[in-house]
Amino acid sequence: MSHLHSNTQINNINNMGIKDSNAFVIREHQFLFKMGDQLEGIYRVNSGSVKIFKTSESGNDQIIRFCMPGDLIGLDGLADGFSRSTVVTLETSNLTLIPFKSILNQDQSRDKNFDYPNFIHQLGVNFNHDIEYSMMLSQCADRRLAWFLINYSDGLKKRGQRANEFTVPMKRTDIALYLGMAVETLSRELATFCKRGLLKKYLRNIELLDIEEIRNIANGNEPQQQQEQKQQDIAA
Amino acid sequence: MSHLHSNTQINNINNMGIKDSNAFVIREHQFLFKMGDQLEGIYRVNSGSVKIFKTSESGNDQIIRFCMPGDLIGLDGLADGFSRSTVVTLETSNLTLIPFKSILNQDQSRDKNFDYPNFIHQLGVNFNHDIEYSMMLSQCADRRLAWFLINYSDGLKKRGQRANEFTVPMKRTDIALYLGMAVETLSRELATFCKRGLLKKYLRNIELLDIEEIRNIANGNEPQQQQEQKQQDIAA
DNA sequence: CGACTGGTTGATGACAGTCAACTGATGTGG
DNA sequence: CCACATCAGTTGACTGTCATCAACCAGTCG
Structure with a gap:
């Protein structure tokens, strides 16, 4: 393929x-x-x-x-x-x-186009x-990847395309440069996502198997680490 | 003060x-x-x-x-x-x-204000x-800080204010949350900048002693580490 | 088939996050 | 005006994540 x-x-x-x-x-x-x-x-x-x-x-x-x-x-x-x-x-x-x-053009009404x-x-x-x-500046690698996947998937859905299986047009290096991490780290995170049963990949084709779980990771709601929501008082 | x-x-x-x-x-x-x-x-x-x-x-x-x-x-x-x-x-x-x-308002010409x-x-x-x-996504802590300082300083200059000595309105935690790092890391980086003679600080007052060197750090042109500009072929 | 690019995996070290203790500054009430 | 509490900021010790270097594998193309 x-x-x-x-x-x-x-x-x-x-x-x-x-x-x-x-x-x-x-x-x-x-x-x-x-x-x-x-x-x-x-x-x-x-x-x-x-x-x-x-x-x-x-x-x-x-x-x-x-x-x-x-x-x-x-x-x-x-x-x-x-x-x-x-x-x-x-x-x-x-x-x-x-x-x-x-x-x-100050008077947009003139430009109907x-x-x-x-x-x-x-x-x-x-x-x-x-x-x-x-x-993403304060997020670790798995959340960055999860965010990218969700973002990409949501974009496809918005355009009326399949949201859980797609072929990305960019290579790994591009994704890594986008997410601010080394290619190797991206590759490893992808491998981890595979092992956890979150997605399947073949070359640039990606199938998301558990979108909701990936969304949880992106949002920092990972169930297994259960971080205690320390809501700091940022307003003060 | x-x-x-x-x-x-x-x-x-x-x-x-x-x-x-x-x-x-x-x-x-x-x-x-x-x-x-x-x-x-x-x-x-x-x-x-x-x-x-x-x-x-x-x-x-x-x-x-x-x-x-x-x-x-x-x-x-x-x-x-x-x-x-x-x-x-x-x-x-x-x-x-x-x-x-x-x-x-489609017809801006009507709204003179x-x-x-x-x-x-x-x-x-x-x-x-x-x-x-x-x-900043792919930058380490010292460059993030340097970028913040240069950016802040340039903003002051643009407004006709002193660019090398100023008092910031935000606390350390805010700057750290902005730069995507822990407060402790920010504090340490500030200390390092002081030791290197790049700036002086007292509470929220900051005096930039070597703006050009800080700008070099922000741009990744640190003379002492001399990283060999590996220009990767991103277009391909 | 061989060369090249893209992608993965392993070993190692460095940078930065976390936890904790401590200092300094600010604010409050007696 | 001082004692105390609280918040902001710094420093130290330790740990984990991720970048780096290297080797290797897979796919593509001439």
Whole structure:
């Protein structure tokens, strides 16, 4: 079984009313733009997937986000038109350019092709991801992995696809760079999840056998360690 | 020397054109809103400071962001009007409510009191913070601390304040929860920075003695360990 | 078939979390 | 104004998790 991806056309994703003339195809493992590039606008993923990452001065990469159909790319460019991140396609993808002028146009009512409320909604969704992702800073490896799996699965369900069995478009190294751990650690955690009967894996294909238990791990509600909820008084 | 804060009125912060009637004062250690609350809009910090945090199901807090004058609060509520995070003031603060209707109004040209381009700019700035913050996932304790110090210092400079000597409004526990480490680890790292002559501290007052060296640490360019920049081929 | 990339497993050491004790600062009531 | 309680911050000892280095296995491609 190969891990070629279906490039499924997603029909139930709001296309923000951008006319299709701005849509284009980009092949796998291509750069969309790099850190420091001046952007023409933001992009929306119609099909395929990309990874957004940032390279530190010391040359280490951190993957910030994987974008699936419906997701927006280049939001950090909203500050001044320059990107602080690099985007590479994971597979052949179809993207739509949403020019800054469509966004910044003071009188949106004139631009019928831009769905402004949905744009704002998407921004909120992105901030929510960032919050969830930030929570990982204090989480150990198994929770990070569990969170990734749940997050990925929930994303598929939202798009009307199978949520308990899927083929991920990224390699282990990418997932590890996303979760902030070594590839070896990720591999070991995956092996542990297998042994515990939580999932099955073959190459990039993953079948979640016990989603609720994985969700418990992600939420820190593991039954076996039974940590006593020490609610500290953070308000004070 | 007390660590009372000046509540400095910031004049060089763009107020987004929101009329002052929406401004209000909120005392220290008060909740602005909690996870799950329905919001009327987003808020802008005029003076003072707040912490934004999220509590996991297992009762652990993660501080997502500290907001200083000019910063926006409640952006995750843009998705559906409900907040996924809790906001508590660190000191007595002055905030301005920016109602969702001012933002979502299709025809911004009618609402002269809302500076839309600046709003978009601020969103980009927030995404940039989130990217920088995400980089911390794979960083060790000393880099996290260095990043925090540089980030805080740069923020002060941007507001026209002293960048090398300041008094932080948050306690050690807050900084530790923000950086995703134990308070003890933070304390030890601070001690190490002192011994290395990088900073002086007294209670919540911090004086940065060698900003460039701290910046080097944050960027992973520590001269003494001289890690060989193994540039891995992430694009492939 | 051989070379390469991607993925897994094992051994080891280092960094950081936890538990505990202690100090210093702040606040309260008598 | 002092005694006491409480909270914030620091330091020490120990342990566990995870990064690192290395070898190895599996799949893919020319």
